[in-house]
Amino acid sequence: MADTGGNSWEEKDMANVFHGFTDFPSLKENGPVVLTHGEGIHVFDVHGKRYLDANSGLWNNVAGFNHTGIVEALCAQAQRFPGYHSFFGRIADVTVELSERLISLSPFDSGKVYYTNSGSEANDTMVKMLWMINRRKGMPERRKIITRINAYHGVTVATASMTAKPYNSEFGLPLPGFLRADCPHFWRFGLEEETEDAFTARMARNLRDLIEREGPETIAGMFAEPVQGAGGVIPPSKGYFDAIRPILREYDIPLIADEVICGFGRMGTMWGSDYYGIEPDAIIASKCITAGYYPMGAVILGAKLAAELEEASEAAEEFPHGFTAAGSPLGSAVALKALDVLETEGLIDNVRSLTPHFLERLSRFGDHPHTGEVRGVGFMGAIEMVADRKTKAPFDSKLRVSERIANKALEKGLICRPLGAAVVLAPPFIITNAETDTMFDLLEETVADVFAEIG
Template sequence: MADQNQAYVDRDLSVLWHPCTQMKDHEQVPMIPIRHGHGVWLEDYAGRRYLDAISSWWVNLFGHSNPVINAALHEQLERLEHVILAGFTHEPAISLAERLLSLTPTGLARCFYADNGSSAIEVALKMSYHYWKNRGDTQKTRFITLTNSYHGETLGALALGDVAIYKQTYAPLLMDVISVPSPDCYYRDEGESWRDHTIKRFADMEAALTRHAGEICAVIIEPLVQCAGSMRMYDPIYLKLLRVACDRHHVHLIADEIAVGFGRTGTLFACEQADITPDMLCLSKGLTGGYLPLSAVLTREEIYQGFYDEYTTGKAFLHSHSYTGNALACTAALATLDIFEKQPVLERNRELAAYMGSAAARMAGHPHVAEIRQTGMILALEIVQDKRRRTAYPWQQRRGLRVYRHALENGMLLRPLGDVVYFMPPYVINSEEIDLMVDVAEQGIDLATMD
């Protein structure tokens, strides 16, 4: 069986180019071919198992090969796999839009489908800009974003981000945006609460809006957690203050809940924790339970009506994807929502999050763990060279990669963000598996910081 593993690795490396990967690394770092998944576990061709502690890039909510989603897809396969959504429609697309609009914050009234998270961001950017243009506000052409943010890797989405490793190379291709300092609570003063630090940092956003509102289409934000930005977190008060400020300055608020939606932060949607409704809500990743690519941009009726006119006015939103509203993807999403509806998912998540926080708490005293931070089912450990000064290791040393390799050797899929080790497991994980996840991470951090 081990030879079977190697055979797949050899075939892969002869033809594939993997995402977010320096392919030369695979001369030393093993490629893992997976033949089966069940629950939180993945299994390779040699029968070796790996606990999926990061939900396969944050998409898997209810475990691999979930029987509820499987059954729904089998049934839908017999009826319709896909049909063009321009001039045609189908029941799964309609039902999913209805259910999303009923579950998301009050005031969202229309659903526009796309294929993935980055595509959803592109839709929201174009929709905001085009809305203002249709109104005659042609001076509104720019966007405000936060430092340390990440919104995807297509060019529009990439321009909004501020994580250098993704953005720096392509800077000459990107539109100019206004970046406002993040409320990231990692940088709060000693003894300062998350709430107080977050309120203090909002002054930067208020100043930017006051100065630039006339040229701004929208502010875009990742509610509560900047996931690809090292899982940095902040208090919900920022969202409440931002909603008020955007209204006052006549600027759209785009909430990118692609990574944090569907229960990750403790509520179904992160915006709920501030009791706000964005003008556009971008969803993907967990939307289909980790099964198929699909995204949705939910928006207000007022914005929809800004495009509703005779064709000859040129106001139509002519954005499209070939697989928009794919019937199978919508069916997977509906089955995922069924699980939320029929099972006490959020209540159980709160219990799991509390257990995960308690299990990881022992690492607070680790000499190279500067902070343990958590929002719901997302927990992060910040590895540093000097804890007192919070001095990071040189990035070239790739300490996080050492944790990753140790985890693989011990049956665990961890994929640190630089030197930040994080847990974002499927919601079907149990306490014993959480203990294993924390144990392996702690051992990996010990090994990664020995010299």
């Protein structure tokens, strides 16, 4: 990092901030990017440099970075009633209003909403809900949680155990009782000469085998993202959820849809569950619920689980769990306005209308000699780079190809995200056709420059 006088923002960061999910060699070589503000789909650093944020912050700033209406809703609620909890049967009126709105938007005819501050906390909370329900029903052995290889469900101790990524071995996780089903990624895990339909059937058979091997009477639930987001934007194989849903019903295993990334329009539908016809028993929501303007997560329970949890809590005299700031009046007001923006200002409509162009521009990377797979649904896409297209062999990790692409893109004023061997794009819902072209033009220049360096 260049010497900028001994007291620069970058040097203050390096001296005082510890960054999560950050490539430390890149950080030490290039320094951090310290931002001051945003306008539309762009953010600006302390030097005035503008970046097109092709990842919506962290999937969530879908209305851009300076939406006047959302800011005004936050300020108005701060003046009226800025903070309160949701313990002891007390709650802000605006949070009740949001709960009614979320149930109406959900796939459920009725249900209940429980608030947290993040998707991690929401998934963690759902696990505890399932455990409590089963203990009160006289089935304390029903505790095991099924997730899938490459899943991402959070970073608490429980949700990191659900997140089936290799890096959690750094913490000695997963804990016992967290099971791994197959990743339904046909390109990566399909067998030679296996059709996609046959692959899906194999995924279903393997799930049944896992359940029977472990004992269905020991399994509390299965959590699944409609599209595996932080796994590298991995859509399920054709017919996957249609194949596994009857199996889970047969064994009375609840299916929890983790909609933290897919929910509220990312796929052009309100929920990823709508897109795939999943019919979940509960939904985990966060990120776009406030368009990234306030930390909030939610567990949205369908009628059956809501009734079972209420019965268990009555028997225990309470649900002994909660977070001080969960269900915040500020967050609730922001969420209500963000949902209005998504629905009435045409943001989800814009995702639907621009998805064909987004996916067409994305597909052009399929012609690159080092592109293994291009994949995308709605406003989420990934380009997986490989050393050999035929064998799908990845590059030597020492080359850090996706990280180099992300760093080179920053130089050009584009923020994209490296995820394993893939480069991921998830633009804000307000992006225009012309801005979409700019985003892809910059990425094409970036990829060409990086591979010119690699040789």
